[in-house]
Amino acid sequence: MRIISGIQPTNVPTLGNYIGAMKNFVKIQNEFEDVDLLVFVADLHSITVERDRAELKKNIKTLAALYLAIGLDPAKCHLFIQSEVPEHTELSYVLECNAYIGEMERMIQFKEKSAKEGASVRTGLLTYPILMAADILLYDADKVPVGEDQKQHLEITKVIAERFNNKYGDTFTIPEPYILKSGARIMSLQDPLKKMSKSDPNQKGYITLLDNIDEAKNKIRRAVTDSIGVVKYDQENQPAVTNLINIYSNLTGESIESIEKKYEGLGYKEFKEDLANIVGDELTKIQTKYNEIIKSDILNKVLDEGRDYAHYLAVKKIRKVHKRVGLGRE
Ligand code: ATP
Numbered sequence: 381m382r383i384i385s386g387i388q389p390t391n392v393p394t395l396g397n398y399i400g401a402m403k404n405f406v407k408i409q410n411e412f413e414d415v416d417l418l419v420f421v422a423d424l425h426s427i428t429v430e431r432d433r434a435e436l437k438k439n440i441k442t443l444a445a446l447y448l449a450i451g452l453d454p455a456k457c458h459l460f461i462q463s464e465v466p467e468h469t470e471l472s473y474v475l476e477c478n479a480y481i482g483e484m485e486r487m488i489q490f491k492e493k494s495a496k497e498g499a500s501v502r503t504g505l506l507t508y509p510i511l512m513a514a515d516i517l518l519y520d521a522d523k524v525p526v527g528e529d530q531k532q533h534l535e536i537t538k539v540i541a542e543r544f545n546n547k548y549g550d551t552f553t554i555p556e557p558y559i560l561k562s563g564a565r566i567m568s569l570q571d572p573l574k575k576m577s578k579s580d581p582n583q584k585g586y587i588t589l590l591d592n593i594d595e596a597k598n599k600i601r602r603a604v605t606d607s608i609g610v611v612k613y614d615q616e617n618q619p620a621v622t623n624l625i626n627i628y629s630n631l632t633g634e635s636i637e638s639i640e641k642k643y644e645g646l647g648y649k650e651f652k653e654d655l656a657n658i659v660g661d662e663l664t665k666i667q668t669k670y671n672e673i674i675k676s677d678i679l680n681k682v683l684d685e686g687r688d689y690a691h692y693l694a695v696k697k698i699r700k701v702h703k704r705v706g707l708g709r710e
């Protein structure tokens with residue numbers, strides 16, 4: 381079974397990215413049998429909106445190092461940078477010719493992000509899901525671990541793959557999203573109705589994996605709650621506390637019922653203090669490894685191996701696609 385996923389190098393990944401996606405990569409690596417896992421830095425996806433060049437460079441390296449720091453093992457998976465495998469953009473173009481503009485305009489993420497961009501919405505933002513489809517179909521991935529917000533992009537990937545297969549003959553494996561129920565949507569610490577996002581202008585709403593530990597703990601202590609005062613999992617009436625319980629449960633593996641029971645009769649203060657320590661400990665673990673990796677020269681070796689492996693698979697696939705479509709001489 382082949383599994384692939386990527387994260388954009390925009391800012392440092394948040395606790396939401398970690399719980400919703402990155403932690404699952406490690407789980408898959410350690411628990412799935414016979415899995416060929418590819419994880420990449422989606423740098424091409426990140427230039428669909430204006431980016432500072434130096435910052436992008438830095439974020440690419442940081443994300444790659446964080447993949448290793450959270451426990452991805454280069455002996456068990458392949459890590460690479462999307463733009464270093466040119467077949468992603470090659471396939472993307474062929475798929476663009478098999479996808480409709482109306483389909484792209486219906487994407488929620490496009491609607492949300494283009495509304496923020498005003499008059500200068502780039503064409504790449506519209507075609508973003510096609511590049512994502514190419515990332516997946518290029519490798520015949522069976523499963524794609526992502527957070528809830530990517531579900532629609534996975535659905536359109538399936539539509540494009542099926543359309544292509546029907547038109548040109550069986551070419552692509554139809555992928556399935558792999559979304560775990562709990563943690564698939566971690567919300568902002570300041571607004572429980574908004575997804576935790578690394579591009580949120582309000583930095584108190586998110587915690588990044590490289591945040592200063594004390595600051596991160598304070599963000600938990602100062603997270604909005606409600607006036608009910610009971611630690612209860614209730615999405616409708618207590619969305620903020622429910623979000624914190626979700627984070628707690630995901631980081632400790634403790635069940636929601638057991639967490640509710642533990643804090644029965646206690647206020648939010650004690651609950652938040654414990655959660656602040658849990659988050660602090662998790663970040664400390666990650667940052668200790670991260671600092672070792674950044675100092676060593678392992679990263680380049682890992683990314684070279686990953687690029688070569690991905691490229692080997694991608695070349696075979698793109699040749700097949702060109703042949704199916706009737707491009708070139710052969
Ligand atoms: P941006 O805010 O810059 O658009 P993002 O924080 O949404 O970025 P992405 O790089 O788009 O992050 O997403 C990487 C992965 O993390 C995806 O699988 C996505 O579904 C997941 N993810 C992002 N935010 C959350 C969240 N709040 N909760 C759970 N999973 C999330």
Ligand code: LTN
Nearest residue numbers: 384385386387388422425512515
């Ligand atoms: N669009 C994704 C990142 C991404 C991705 C992929 C995830 C780009 N290509 C392929 C899984 C498979 C996002 O999280 N914003």
